[in-house]
Amino acid sequence: MNKLKAAFSQGDKKLLNVYFTAGYPQLKDTQTIITSLANAGADIIEVGMPYSDPMADGPTIQESSKIALQNGLTLKILFEQVAAARAQTEVPLILMGYLNQMMQYGEEKFLDSCVQCGIEALIIPDLPPDLYGSDYKAMFEERNIEIVFLITPQTSEDRIRYIDSLSDAFIYVVSDSSITGNSRDISSEQREYFQRIADMNLKNPCLIGFGISDKKSFDMASSYSSGAIIGSAFIKHLTNASGDESLDLTVTQFVHSIKG
Amino acid sequence: MNYKIDEKGFYGKFGGAYIPEMLHSNVMELQENYLAITQTEEFQTEFRSLLKHYTGRPSPLYWAKRLSEKYGTKIYLKREDLNHTGAHKINNTIGQILLAQKLGKTRIIAETGAGQHGVATATVCALMGLECIVYMGEVDIERQKPNVFRMKMLGAEVRPATSGSKTLKDATNEAIRDWINNPVDTFYIIGSVVGPHPYPDMVARFQSVISREMKEQLQEYEGRSNPDRIIACVGGGSNAAGAFYHYLDDEDVTLVAVEAGGEGIHSGRSAATSILGTEGIIHGSKTLLMQTKDGQIIEPHSISAGLDYPGIGPLHAHLITTGRAEVVSIEDGEAVNAAIELSRLEGIIPALESSHALAALDYLTLDKDESTIICLSGRGDKDLQTYMKYLNHE
Ligand SMILES: Cc1ncc(COP(=O)(O)O)c(C=O)c1O
Numbered sequence: 001m002n003k004l005k006a007a008f009s010q011g012d013k014k015l016l017n018v019y020f021t022a023g024y025p026q027l028k029d030t031q032t033i034i035t036s037l038a039n040a041g042a043d044i045i046e047v048g049m050p051y052s053d054p055m056a057d058g059p060t061i062q063e064s065s066k067i068a069l070q071n072g073l074t075l076k077i078l079f080e081q082v083a084a085a086r087a088q089t090e091v092p093l094i095l096m097g098y099l100n101q102m103m104q105y106g107e108e109k110f111l112d113s114c115v116q117c118g119i120e121a122l123i124i125p126d127l128p129p130d131l132y133g134s135d136y137k138a139m140f141e142e143r144n145i146e147i148v149f150l151i152t153p154q155t156s157e158d159r160i161r162y163i164d165s166l167s168d169a170f171i172y173v174v175s176d177s178s179i180t181g182n183s184r185d186i187s188s189e190q191r192e193y194f195q196r197i198a199d200m201n202l203k204n205p206c207l208i209g210f211g212i213s214d215k216k217s218f219d220m221a222s223s224y225s226s227g228a229i230i231g232s233a234f235i236k237h238l239t240n241a242s243g244d245e246s247l248d249l250t251v252t253q254f255v256h257s258i259k260g
Numbered sequence: 261m262n263y264k265i266d267e268k269g270f271y272g273k274f275g276g277a278y279i280p281e282m283l284h285s286n287v288m289e290l291q292e293n294y295l296a297i298t299q300t301e302e303f304q305t306e307f308r309s310l311l312k313h314y315t316g317r318p319s320p321l322y323w324a325k326r327l328s329e330k331y332g333t334k335i336y337l338k339r340e341d342l343n344h345t346g347a348h349k350i351n352n353t354i355g356q357i358l359l360a361q362k363l364g365k366t367r368i369i370a371e372t373g374a375g376q377h378g379v380a381t382a383t384v385c386a387l388m389g390l391e392c393i394v395y396m397g398e399v400d401i402e403r404q405k406p407n408v409f410r411m412k413m414l415g416a417e418v419r420p421a422t423s424g425s426k427t428l429k430d431a432t433n434e435a436i437r438d439w440i441n442n443p444v445d446t447f448y449i450i451g452s453v454v455g456p457h458p459y460p461d462m463v464a465r466f467q468s469v470i471s472r473e474m475k476e477q478l479q480e481y482e483g484r485s486n487p488d489r490i491i492a493c494v495g496g497g498s499n500a501a502g503a504f505y506h507y508l509d510d511e512d513v514t515l516v517a518v519e520a521g522g523e524g525i526h527s528g529r530s531a532a533t534s535i536l537g538t539e540g541i542i543h544g545s546k547t548l549l550m551q552t553k554d555g556q557i558i559e560p561h562s563i564s565a566g567l568d569y570p571g572i573g574p575l576h577a578h579l580i581t582t583g584r585a586e587v588v589s590i591e592d593g594e595a596v597n598a599a600i601e602l603s604r605l606e607g608i609i610p611a612l613e614s615s616h617a618l619a620a621l622d623y624l625t626l627d628k629d630e631s632t633i634i635c636l637s638g639r640g641d642k643d644l645q646t647y648m649k650y651l652n653h654e
Binding site: 051052053055056058062066069074075098099100101102103104105125126127128131149150151152154155156159174 | 276277278279280281282284285286423424429433436437440443444538539540541542543544551552553554555556557
């Protein structure tokens with residue numbers, strides 16, 4: 001069984017998926033953050049590939065991406081860092097980035113690098129499901145790399161079922177119509193939307209993301225799903241950490257504050 | 261060769277809609293409705309009526325005799341600078357605001373570089389009584405101040421984009437984010453032939469009035485509707501798309517797209533996308549763009565805020581890579597000199613963007629029996645600050 005499937009096969013356990021931007025705050029921090037997150041109890045780790053123009057992301061991820069790029073992060077370095085972390089942990093690793101990054105690297109070569117460094121799945125927000133189906137699916141399946149698609153409150157039921165049929169990892173339920181990093185209280189409308197998705201009995205498990213920032217919102221979102229994804233709140237928490245020990249402590253504190 | 265959009269939203273291999281799921285319902289709504297609505301008799305009547313009575317169309321095709329004399333050929337200027345608000349941008353904003361109304365949208369957002377599209381959007385929002393928010397890079401807010409004041413005067417809110425190079429690309433990113441955050445009531449009026457399908461085709465159709473008029477007007481001058489050559493500047497490429505549109509299949513007409521060379525193509529401060537660019541994705545469409553080999557978008561530079569963009573519309577990527585259009589790139593100083601030249605030869609102060617098209621004359625072989633139409637996309641009022649700086653140096 002692959003690592004991602006195994007993570008979702010632990011009964012009713014609610015999974016914490018943490019996103020961070022590779023190469024931030026310091027270039028070499030990627031590996032420490034992955035291993036610290038895994039040791040502290042994060043169930044899935046999403047490694048962000050910093051992009052100059054991250055259309056779906058808010059100011060926090062945008063800023064961390066800019067700094068990571070200034071730090072000199074390239075995809076080649078990122079793959080090396082992930083491979084080094086993979087040697088130390090069994091936690092499922094997902095890569096998130098934009099289609100142009102994958103295109104310029106060369107799609108097949110990119111997927112081969114993912115296999116080599118132990119990535120289980122990809123999230124490419126600007127790769128639309130139908131294009132994935134027609135142009136990319138075979139390439140992914142050949143290498144056992146999974147794809148994760150997003151759905152939003154505007155996604156129709158038919159489309160959700162179509163997206164569910166195309167992937168075999170989990171569905172990323174965008175909590176609100178928004179870019180990442182807008183945290184507000186979860187509204188009754190959102191609860192209805194989460195319930196509606198839960199009632200659809202999809203083939204794939206669902207994780208709720210965008211705007212999840214603390215234990216309260218994590219627990220709330222998880223009560224409608226298999227767990228939740230935290231990104232911007234974690235990155236903000238990292239901003240002041242420097243040096244491996246301080247970083248490890250900061251990461252551990254954060255994970256415990258959510259799962260404790 | 262086919263130069264029109266295909267049913268999937270591509271010009272050859274360029275175009276498409278590479279958008280996150282958060283934009284899917286909005287973009288689909290447009291894809292499904294833009295032709296059905298804009299091709300109705302009712303829509304066309306309203307659109308043409310506003311273009312005529314509000315904008316002042318048709319814009320003149322002016323035979324520039326002194327300029328022609330200087331270059332030893334026949335040069336006409338398509339006077340988009342004489343439109344209400346001072347540029348071609350209003351042709352498109354009138355079309356899109358009518359569409360927004362038909363779709364029941366109540367909140368309008370736009371990006372702007374030179375501020376001409378922002379002003380044109382603020383103008384039609386005032387006309388229709390709709391809320392208007394314009395995103396503009398901080399650098400452009402500084403260099404195009406008169407247009408910032410105009411937008412405010414018209415009741416629009418101008419929000420600075422502070423990321424990246426703080427110019428047009430970054431303003432576009434912010435507008436897209438706003439649209440993601442407001443998926444139900446908001447209509448995004450894009451200012452050029454860029455963005456996900458159907459924007460490039462929709463904007464080209466609204467701007468195509470430029471070449472429709474050119475055909476009739478040249479007929480009156482010369483008894484033929486086709487010139488030998490059409491020159492237009494390309495930021496995203498909307499005035500060029502409009503000026504080329506009805507001539508795309510007339511291969512006897514040479515199309516010249518003029519890009520901003522900035523401080524020199526290889527100076528590291530340029531916006532010469534077709535030369536420096538490679539195939540990639542920007543703002544939801546596949547096109548030519550300036551990027552690193554890792555796919556990070558490179559910050560462009562041009563003296564002209566409207567041309568300071570690291571990509572080009574997918575139609576132009578197709579025209580250029582198939583050889584249908586030629587490209588000339590013009591440096592900052594050459595554009596300013598062309599502006600001064602036109603001012604003194606013809607009494608017309610052009611926008612910095614349009615000055616790039618004028619400066620291309622120096623790079624073309626022009627026969628005395630040939631006719632060339634230059635799309636004079638806008639007037640230079642907004643650029644006086646920049647022109648003054650150069651003149652004071654003289
Ligand atoms: C006068 C004028 N011309 C040209 C442009 C460039 O836009 P496009 O390439 O879409 O025509 C602008 C953009 O702001 C403009 O103001």
